[in-house]
Amino acid sequence: MEPIFEQFVRDLTGGFQVPFWAPMLVSLGLVLAFIALNAMFMIWLERKICGRIQRRMGPMLTGPKAWARFSMWTGGWFQTPCDSVKLLLKEDIIPAQVDRFGFMLAPVLVFMAALAVYVPLPISSTSYAQSAPIVVAVADLDIGLLYVVAITTLTILAILTAGWASNNKYSLLGGMRAGVQILSYEIPMLFALMGPMVLAGSLSLGDLVLVQHAGLFGVPLLGWFLVPSFLGAVVYLICAVAETNRPPFDMPEAEQELVAGFSTEYTAMRFAMFYLAEFSNTFVVCMIFTAVFLGGWTLPGFIPPSSLNLGFFTLPYFDLLAGMAIFFAKAYAVVLLLMWIRWTFPRLRPDHLMTFGWKFLLPLSFVNLLVCIVLAAIQQIYFGGNPG
Amino acid sequence: MGLMDRIPAYVDRLPGGSVVMAPVDWAINEVQASSMWYMLFGLACCAIELMATGAARYDFDRLGMIFRATPRQSDLMIVAGTLTLKMAPRVKLLHEQMAEPRYVIAMGGCTTYGGPFYHDGYSVLKGVDKIIPVDVFIAGCPPRPEALLNGCLAMQEKIRRNKLGQPRGPAIHIPPTAGRFSLSTGTAETERDPQIPG
Amino acid sequence: MSAIGLNHFLALGAVLFCLGTYGVLTRRNAIAVLLSLELMFNAVNLNLVAFARFMPNLDGVVLAVFVIAVAAAEATVGVALVLSIYRNFRHIDLDQVDTMKG
Amino acid sequence: MIYDPNPVAFWLLAAMVAGCALAVVRARKLFHAGLALVGTLFAVAGLYGLLQAWFLAAVQVLVYAGAIAIMLLFAIMLTHNMMNPDLKSLTTQPWTAAALCLMLLAILLGGTLSSTWQTAPDTTLSPTWTPKCGFQVAEAIPSVQALGFRLLDPFTLPFEMVSVLILVSLIGALVVARRNPALPEAPEGREEKAP
Numbered sequence: 001m002e003p004i005f006e007q008f009v010r011d012l013t014g015g016f017q018v019p020f021w022a023p024m025l026v027s028l029g030l031v032l033a034f035i036a037l038n039a040m041f042m043i044w045l046e047r048k049i050c051g052r053i054q055r056r057m058g059p060m061l062t063g064p065k066a067w068a069r070f071s072m073w074t075g076g077w078f079q080t081p082c083d084s085v086k087l088l089l090k091e092d093i094i095p096a097q098v099d100r101f102g103f104m105l106a107p108v109l110v111f112m113a114a115l116a117v118y119v120p121l122p123i124s125s126t127s128y129a130q131s132a133p134i135v136v137a138v139a140d141l142d143i144g145l146l147y148v149v150a151i152t153t154l155t156i157l158a159i160l161t162a163g164w165a166s167n168n169k170y171s172l173l174g175g176m177r178a179g180v181q182i183l184s185y186e187i188p189m190l191f192a193l194m195g196p197m198v199l200a201g202s203l204s205l206g207d208l209v210l211v212q213h214a215g216l217f218g219v220p221l222l223g224w225f226l227v228p229s230f231l232g233a234v235v236y237l238i239c240a241v242a243e244t245n246r247p248p249f250d251m252p253e254a255e256q257e258l259v260a261g262f263s264t265e266y267t268a269m270r271f272a273m274f275y276l277a278e279f280s281n282t283f284v285v286c287m288i289f290t291a292v293f294l295g296g297w298t299l300p301g302f303i304p305p306s307s308l309n310l311g312f313f314t315l316p317y318f319d320l321l322a323g324m325a326i327f328f329a330k331a332y333a334v335v336l337l338l339m340w341i342r343w344t345f346p347r348l349r350p351d352h353l354m355t356f357g358w359k360f361l362l363p364l365s366f367v368n369l370l371v372c373i374v375l376a377a378i379q380q381i382y383f384g385g386n387p388g
Numbered sequence: 389m390g391l392m393d394r395i396p397a398y399v400d401r402l403p404g405g406s407v408v409m410a411p412v413d414w415a416i417n418e419v420q421a422s423s424m425w426y427m428l429f430g431l432a433c434c435a436i437e438l439m440a441t442g443a444a445r446y447d448f449d450r451l452g453m454i455f456r457a458t459p460r461q462s463d464l465m466i467v468a469g470t471l472t473l474k475m476a477p478r479v480k481l482l483h484e485q486m487a488e489p490r491y492v493i494a495m496g497g498c499t500t501y502g503g504p505f506y507h508d509g510y511s512v513l514k515g516v517d518k519i520i521p522v523d524v525f526i527a528g529c530p531p532r533p534e535a536l537l538n539g540c541l542a543m544q545e546k547i548r549r550n551k552l553g554q555p556r557g558p559a560i561h562i563p564p565t566a567g568r569f570s571l572s573t574g575t576a577e578t579e580r581d582p583q584i585p586g
Numbered sequence: 587m588s589a590i591g592l593n594h595f596l597a598l599g600a601v602l603f604c605l606g607t608y609g610v611l612t613r614r615n616a617i618a619v620l621l622s623l624e625l626m627f628n629a630v631n632l633n634l635v636a637f638a639r640f641m642p643n644l645d646g647v648v649l650a651v652f653v654i655a656v657a658a659a660e661a662t663v664g665v666a667l668v669l670s671i672y673r674n675f676r677h678i679d680l681d682q683v684d685t686m687k688g
Numbered sequence: 689m690i691y692d693p694n695p696v697a698f699w700l701l702a703a704m705v706a707g708c709a710l711a712v713v714r715a716r717k718l719f720h721a722g723l724a725l726v727g728t729l730f731a732v733a734g735l736y737g738l739l740q741a742w743f744l745a746a747v748q749v750l751v752y753a754g755a756i757a758i759m760l761l762f763a764i765m766l767t768h769n770m771m772n773p774d775l776k777s778l779t780t781q782p783w784t785a786a787a788l789c790l791m792l793l794a795i796l797l798g799g800t801l802s803s804t805w806q807t808a809p810d811t812t813l814s815p816t817w818t819p820k821c822g823f824q825v826a827e828a829i830p831s832v833q834a835l836g837f838r839l840l841d842p843f844t845l846p847f848e849m850v851s852v853l854i855l856v857s858l859i860g861a862l863v864v865a866r867r868n869p870a871l872p873e874a875p876e877g878r879e880e881k882a883p
Contacts, residue, residue, distance in 0.1 A: 051449060060450035062422040079452050082422040086463070089416060091487040093460060101720065143832060146746040153754025157726055160761055164719055176765060183758060203832055255428065255457040267460045267487045590698045592805055595735070598702050600796035602709055602728075604789045609713030611785035617763050618718060621725045624756065625709050628732045631748075639739040641806055644838045647741050651839070654744075654751050655850045659857035661756040665763045666861035672767045673867070681780070 011316070027138045031118045039279040040080040046339055048073065053343040090268035095167075098265060102165025107266070107273040109158035114277035114284070117151045120144030121287050122206040124297045124323030128306040128316055135206030136320060144205040145197060148288060149190055152243060155281065156182045159252070159262050162274075166265040174261025177350060178252035182243055184357045189239035191365035195229035195372035196292050199379075205288075209296030216375070217383055224300070226293040228375050231368035233293040235361050240285035241338060242357070244278060248345040249353060286334040287327075294330045297323030413551055420463070420489060421544040427462035427482065428455040432469025434496040434530040441533040451540055459485040464543070465520075466536075470498040470505065471513045483520045491547070493539055494522045497529045504529065517559070526562045538562055595636035603629035616668045616678040620661065627657045693738045701738065704731035718768060722761045729753040743832045 009016060044059070051058030059076025094103060120141040127133040141147050156179050163175015197203060200211040208225075215223035226233050242249040253261030263274050290296060308318035315321075348356070399405045426448070430438055442448045442455065456462040459482045471479060483492065494516045497503030502514030516522060523546055526539040539562045546560055602625055609622025631650045638646025672678050708731060711724035729752045736745035839847055 055444040056447040057450050059452050082419045085419045086423045093487050143742050143746045150746045150749040260458040264458045590693045590695050596800040604793040605709040608785050608789040612782050614780050621712050635739050635741050648838050659854050662861040663857050666865035669865045678767050
């Protein structure tokens with residue numbers, strides 16, 4: 001089997017061998033572009049949906065006016081690019097009393113974490129010109145799920161650093177709240193993910209998806225881990241909202257008490273990096289939810305052909321494209337769910353948050369793990385091997 | 389904006405420099421006008437109207453205006469309400485903490501000239517422009533949300549007339565009988581009723 | 587640059603261990619001592635994993651996992667002690683913590 | 689063949705380990721020392737990756753950098769003024785300790801470098817790891833499964849003992865750190881001021 005990128009280039013150019021660093025550079029560029037464009041789109045979508053939920057219209061005036069006249073849903077689509085460019089052009093303030101090293105390090109760290117977490121996420125698979133289907137990801141790591149959870153801890157570090165280095169009591173409180181919150185919600189999250197790990201017998205995200213496609217007890221749809229580890233899915237979703245500091249778990253940046261939390265002293269570019277990373281992380285947890293609980297790029301009983309004959313033209317890599325379309329459709333469905341949650345529920349109190357996490361979600365995730373172990377044992381005894 | 393202030397002065401002097409600068413000016417102004425993030429603070433009764441303007445019926449967000457709680461991230465300061473002498477230094481400090489480019493709207497009579505406290509208000513600052521530069525004055529006590537929206541549109545118009553490296557124009561005054569604001573298209577002075585989605 | 591062998595990793599582990607020792611000896615702040623202790627733990631772990639790789643035997647990695655778990659327990663107790671000292675003395679300067687029944 | 693890691697990666701990571709460790713023991717602000725510790729931990733995780741112990745690298749980042757280091761940072765924040773450089777209170781007897789540590793280093797290096805280790809040929813894995821785009825990474829050995837079997841078969845007792853140890857230390861930490869209402873506390877006003 002050959003890496004998809006190198007194969008693609010060779011097909012396109014007729015035998016050109018790419019140097020070893022080219023796939024890394026290309027994937028870095030692709031992920032960067034994806035983060036920027038996707039975050040812009042998500043922010044716009046969030047503002048439109050927020051408007052809809054609150055009986056408003058959201059941004060209407062940026063971009064060509066005809067779009068806004070057509071329907072309120074299409075208006076203001078140029079809003080987020082405007083915001084981004086404005087943030088780039090604004091004055092960059094580093095207050096005199098801050099700890100300069102930490103202050104400048106924190107946004108870079110948080111962005112690095114947001115970037116690095118994309119590595120093992122599988123978005124599709126292809127069997128075009130391959131003996132067996134291969135998973136399309138930057139690198140489908142053997143320890144993918146563990147890697148993702150580990151990298152998330154870098155975000156805590158960055159937020160703590162931002163809070164401490166700003167030399168501002170609101171920032172410090174916000175940073176510490178964020179740290180405590182992410183740290184304590186990471187544990188039920190990991191235990192919630194352990195159910196699927198046990199069911200699939202693997203930590204690789206690509207394997208998880210393939211196992212789900214194969215089905216549980218021989219039934220395809222049952223294989224979506226949403227079904228056997230339903231509790232785990234619910235716990236993961238709640239923890240994911242808490243991890244990304246989104247309402248109703250946004251104590252770290254509660255405007256009423258903490259101004260803007262850990263990002264209080266940040267201006268322009270540096271603030272934009274925090275913002276971008278936050279939305280990128282939101283999308284990442286949705287992608288993980290899709291891959292781990294919703295069957296990733298597959299649909300039950302649907303295997304797209306590796307190339308599509310359109311009569312006048314044969315479209316190669318059709319299964320790759322179809323898989324990507326399915327994957328992103330599912331991921332955006334989860335994004336919409338998160339937005340619905342965000343604009344519906346009021347904010348929790350910090351002590352309620354801790355109680356909820358430790359006394360409710362953690363036992364629930366243990367129960368889920370137990371259920372998954374029993375199911376995996378049944379599968380192993382009566383149907384042979386792991387579900388895959 | 390250290391760099392942004394110096395470059396246009398050089399470019400403008402070159403032959404054909406203004407041709408280069410015009411689209412740049414247009415783009416920068418358009419971007420700034422489309423995303424004026426205002427600072428979340430209110431001083432008195434005008435703040436209630438400010439909240440109403442941000443809420444469902446009038447909806448600041450359609451102008452691309454969202455609130456930021458910290459001055460570091462906001463572009464626009466809406467001084468809403470009676471500014472007492474005790475509060476004045478804080479407002480000045482908040483204005484100084486905002487990053488350039490920053491704009492100020494003085495909302496209502498009190499912030500414009502002292503309002504009802506003009507004669508006897510020993511504790512009231514008679515005009516916020518005594519401590520910080522103001523771009524738009526909105527009359528009214530308090531101004532209706534339509535007037536505030538009108539002021540924001542005027543603010544946008546003023547930003548669109550900016551030229552890099554040159555001082556800003558004089559302040560704009562919005563009279564209390566400002567025209568109606570059309571909520572569907574965002575243009576001023578139409579007679580249509582507000583359309584509310586849903 | 588010559589090929590990297592086992593000795594390179596062992597030397598790096600030794601350097602890391604000595605730096606940790608230096609920190610433990612010179613720091614007076616309790617948390618700084620804890621930080622330096624973590625350096626020493628890591629030096630040992632590095633050696634274990636290097637041995638596990640170069641004389642192919644998984645036991646080194648298993649031991650490293652145990653070391654990490656023990657380090658977690660150590661850090662928990664250490665931080666609890668530091669907080670307790672801080673509550674009684676309002677500082678965590680190890681040279682000054684010399685009274686019993688604080 | 690003997691496993692042969694990439695020298696460029698090794699020297700980069702080694703420099704990062706040594707530099708960050710030096711910062712841990714010499715930094716003026718304690719928070720910077722904590723940040724440098726996290727840097728060291730990440731570099732060591734990178735070295736584990738270089739040694740193809742992927743699972744251990746992830747555990748290092750997750751447990752060490754993610755939990756232990758963050759807990760230490762919290763302790764720093766709870767016991768310190770935000771911007772207190774506390775330079776004077778940080779180090780004592782630097783030169784004596786340096787001499788001692790150099791002696792220790794000489795002994796350790798002499799010991800390790802003079803002895804011959806029985807490095808065995810490695811038949812189980814591909815010698816080099818090259819990251820591939822859209823491709824399963826070369827079978828990471830020691831793989832998670834092998835490690836799991838190893839943990840559960842010969843090392844069952846230590847494994848259980850470690851879990852008991854963690855439980856005991858957790859309870860002990862709670863007992864130690866709990867506020868005892870019977871005992872009087874030091875007054876709040878006395879900030880840490882080392883003589």
